[in-house]
């Protein structure tokens with residue numbers, strides 16, 4: 001590394017020399033995320049990203065430490081006990097990330113730090129057709145997540161021999177800083193106090209102890225789920241690090257509306273138009289249900305808005321397995337175009353029942369006339 005001309009640390013992070021700690025932290029996040037090797041699929045690009053990633057890490061290691069930053073400002077790259085960063089410890093680019101990235105990447109930068117970290121919970125938003133929510137289904141979900149790295153058994157090292165005592169602190173995890181008359185012990189930044197570093201990282205996970213991959217999970221969606229429900233799949237979230245427990249996976253349900261059916265708990269509602277003659281005389285009509293058409297008897301004298309109940313034709317719920325009913329709301333339609341013959345028949349009908357408007361004594365106007373004299 002000494003043979004390569006190093007870029008200025010401020011330039012690496014793209015910040016001003018007067019940048020605040022916060023600005024440095026933000027800039028580092030941006031740069032490191034941009035060059036994260038796992039976000040590259042192409043081998044060549046991955047290699048380049050890894051270099052940039054390491055460079056950003058090194059710059060941050062120094063600029064985030066007030067003591068080291070001060071020295072760097074004064075002496076440049078030649079300063080420091082082992083120079084800065086690349087002190088021969090091998091690729092330790094995962095070190096020191098946990099605190100900065102915790103809220104973005106969920107603490108997956110565990111390198112060098114042996115403390116157990118809980119895996120993140122995940123949420124999958126599942127959109128279901130109306131019928132699928134009613135019947136339930138076996139859903140295949142593609143979940144991109146961090147999983148345990150098998151080749152290195154979660155150690156991050158190529159082999160057990162590649163875990164070496166940290167050269168920065170000689171395996172103690174602490175660094176002694178002399179300040180005038182005082183000497184203070186500080187947690188070693190190179191190994192985050194673990195005392196060990198990964199000399200040769202596992203090629204499968206680049207020393208991160210876990211790998212990002214898309215997993216297809218088969219999930220049973222029970223019959224009767226509704227929009228807003230969340231199913232919890234224990235331990236199907238992201239893998240923990242250093243023996244930390246895995247997170248959970250939540251499946252958030254959204255049911256698409258159906259063109260004719262709606263649901264109210266276990267009942268299914270449908271609106272059915274019938275003509276006024278059938279409403280008056282009664283008869284048999286066909287009603288759509290989720291299991292196909294069924295024949296329903298319309299009682300004589302059915303009023304507009306009446307609700308007919310088809311027992312057991314609804315859906316079950318998560319709490320109750322016995323199905324609800326299908327409710328059929330009747331909509332009586334009035335013809336808008338009448339033939340001369342139909343008009344004559346209806347007029348006759350009105351005369352018979354004394355309801356023809358304008359007819360003395362009968363109908364609304366007739367009654368109104370009587371009322372007002």
Ligand SMILES: [Zn+2]
Nearest residue numbers: 166169188191
């Ligand atoms: Zn150390």
Ligand SMILES: [Zn+2]
Nearest residue numbers: 149152202205
């Ligand atoms: Zn590995």
